Amino acid sequence: MRNISMVAALTAAAVLALAGCGSNSAPDAGGAGDIPDNQAFVEYRPAGNQYALKVPEGWARAESGGTVTFTDKLNTITVALGTAATAPDVPAGQAELTTLAGKTGGFTAGTASVVQRPAGPVLLVTYRADAPPDPVTGKVVNDDVERYEYWHAPSGLLTVTLAGPHGADNVDPWRTVTDSVRWLP
Template structure:
């Protein structure tokens, strides 16, 4: 994280940050409050958010089938962009390329997700862990796997470790369910990126097996 320190009157602001799961790339990030004293204090500033970074997935992007194995992952398959970096952490798999991220989490659960449960449990968790979390909207939608709960929202990514830049991301989180198994698919990228078609390809490709 890039930090700039200068003398200011005693002020402080703490902003909790995380990109999920996984999904911005998923990860936790925070800025510390100002360290102040009677004679002045040090103020820590977060990097500014990039309002219109690139992030379009190419129209000629090739998609390949991903068939996870082990644990709760044995119940489904999906398509992901070919060549993206993959990271596996337990029952969560993350695919990343440049500014875009796909996060897939599987779990065994006795009850199916609803707009109510997502609104009362998932939204508060994301609000607490996502920097500048905003504009949550929960609804039912349909994909080839059936009816799914869709949560859309916005948030800031973690700072780039090289440039220190922060990207304003748009998130689509789909909750799929079948026979005691839930799959949460989160697609994220810059808010101004035109990724409607690629995200539709991925979210439509989830297949139970």
């Protein structure tokens, strides 16, 4: 009798494990990718000290040119320094959404709006998109994406893109990052 119970338990565990492996995409993460409430943040300043912002402590960092990416599990923060003659506005954000629609897997348009942050008014573009496939499992997760475009006279443009699984509760950590952005003299 004990062996039958053990076999039944192992079979049930195997069925549950296989149920999560049958698809290459996860429509809703439902809590996967939540950044812990007790996450510590540290200040990041790139070479050249043009700007500073807080990022989660302990996340992996990769730099290439004027772009730096911080990752941990299913979340990504990408920061790109560029130029723009004028501050980006809502029509520019709507044009970005149109461009993304044609070249982004799993794309669902969100909104373009101007929001206030301590660094000043910022263009916020939101949408959903597929993250790159996991290099081990090949699984693809659909992310909620928030892209903040900070402009600094005369021509500085800092783009901070936050991405995490659809449905993850990262409102407070993302606000910590976007509120911390500042241009350095």
